Structure formats: C-alpha cells, structure tokens
Amino acid sequence: MNRLTLEWVEHEQRKSFTVTDQMLTKQVGRVRLGRDPSRCDLVLSHPTVSGLHVELFYDPLRSAFYVHSLRPSNPPLLNHRPVLEEEQPLTEGDRLCLGLVEIHIGTIVLETVAPTIVTTPVVEHSGDTTLPLKPSKPTAPSAxxxxxxxxxxxxxxxxxxxxxxxxxxxxxxxxxxxxxxx
Missing domain, CATH: 2.20.28 (Rubrerythrin, domain 2)
Structure with missing residues (x-):
C-alpha cells in the first residue's frame, strides 16, 4: 500500500494524517482537504482554508502522490509556489500551505514491485528437424x-x-x- 503522512499544527497541537491509495474517501481515489466536513476527508478549521481546497491522490502510472487545487481563487502553495491548473508531485519534506495552514509532507512509502525476470526455456531436441506443415495462426495483440x-x-x-x-x-x-x- 502506498502512503504519505501529513503533519501540521492546529490550535497549538501537533496533528498528523496518513493518506493511502486504498483508503475509503468521499471522492474515489482522492483525499480532499478543506473546511467543509461534508465534502472533505481531512477537515482543517482555520478560516483561511477554503471549504474544498485541494485533493491529494496517488498516480500508479507515475508512482507518485500529487496535489490538485480545487480553489483557483485561493490556490495552495507548494514550497512557496502556487499550484494553479496542473497537479504537482509531492515529495518528502515539501511544504503545502492551504491559506495560513502549513502542512509538512512527512514520510512517503511507495510499494515496489519486484522486477520481472524473463528466462529462456531450455528446449531439448529429439533429432527431428522437420518443420510443421502449417504455421500456427498469429494471435491478435492484447490491449x-x-x-x-x-x-x-x-x-x-x-x-x-x-x-x-x-x-x-x-x-x-x-x-x-x-x-x-x-
């Protein structure tokens, strides 16, 4: 399971939240952050945070977690740069600001798949070198x-x-x- 840890301070208390690529969320495959508990999976109460501010998701094709802005009029800042239209990758140590709330991207753990090992089968010859009369039909490529x-x-x-x-x-x-x- 792929996961990332968010860490921040709210009401002078340290908080943390772990995002995984398999957690049940309000929007399938996406973890939404903001002030509105009916639309967000992680609720931040600070008034500078939008009702529905950002969503975080894991992209298996790129093997990384990403942040996507849901509020163009109040864009999040990733390492002091606004996240506007394009989603941005998250890495350990990044700083994500939603309004005045600064969230530290803590540990990121990515599932690794063992490399595929292709072996050539050993074919024993019986001494018969004749070819089959009819070649086998080629199969359609899989999609x-x-x-x-x-x-x-x-x-x-x-x-x-x-x-x-x-x-x-x-x-x-x-x-x-x-x-x-x-």
Whole structure:
C-alpha cells in the first residue's frame, strides 16, 4: 500500500494524517482537504482554508502522490509556489500551505514491485528437424484498459485525464486490466 503522512499544527497541537491509495474517501481515489466536513476527508478549521481546497491522490502510472487545487481563487502553495491548473508531485519534506495552514509532507512509502525476470526455456531436441506443415495462426495483440474504481467499467487509456466516460470518476487510481477482444 502506498502512503504519505501529513503533519501540521492546529490550535497549538501537533496533528498528523496518513493518506493511502486504498483508503475509503468521499471522492474515489482522492483525499480532499478543506473546511467543509461534508465534502472533505481531512477537515482543517482555520478560516483561511477554503471549504474544498485541494485533493491529494496517488498516480500508479507515475508512482507518485500529487496535489490538485480545487480553489483557483485561493490556490495552495507548494514550497512557496502556487499550484494553479496542473497537479504537482509531492515529495518528502515539501511544504503545502492551504491559506495560513502549513502542512509538512512527512514520510512517503511507495510499494515496489519486484522486477520481472524473463528466462529462456531450455528446449531439448529429439533429432527431428522437420518443420510443421502449417504455421500456427498469429494471435491478435492484447490491449489493456483502465477499470473504473467506482462503477467497474473498463475504458481505454485515452480517458485517464478526462475520467470515466460512464460515471465521471477519476481514473488516476484505476487498475490496468486486460480488455476483452471484440
């Protein structure tokens, strides 16, 4: 499981919150931060924080956590630079400011997948060197798609940035699946 830890001070108390790529949230695959408890997974009470300020998510294709601004009129600052239209990657030690609340990006733990080892099979020859009469049919190449974490529909990678064409959910945290041949 991929996770990142947020640390900040609120009402003179140190607080922390761990974000994972598999946690149940109000928006599938995204952790929303802001003042509004009905729309946010992490509620910050400071009046300079917007009701729905930012969302954090893990992108499996880029193997990183990202921040995305949800409030253009009150953009967050990442290391003193505004996060405007494009999502920005988060790294350990970054400072994310929502209004006057400064959040420290603590530990980031990313799942690592063991490398694939390809071996060549050893073929024993029986001495017969004749070729088969009919070559086998080539198979159609396999195609992969993204399985929506909300509705389960599979769509092509073309929808990664625009979202699920059936329910509109973000496909940033979608699993890659083998698409059925038609």
């Amino acid at each position: 992969y798609g993204l399985k929506c974490p909300r509705c389960g529909q599979v769509s092509s990678y073309d929808y990664l940035k625009s979202g699920c064409p059936w329910c509109g959910a973000s496909l940033a945290a979608a699993n890659s699946v083998l698409m059925e041949r038609t």
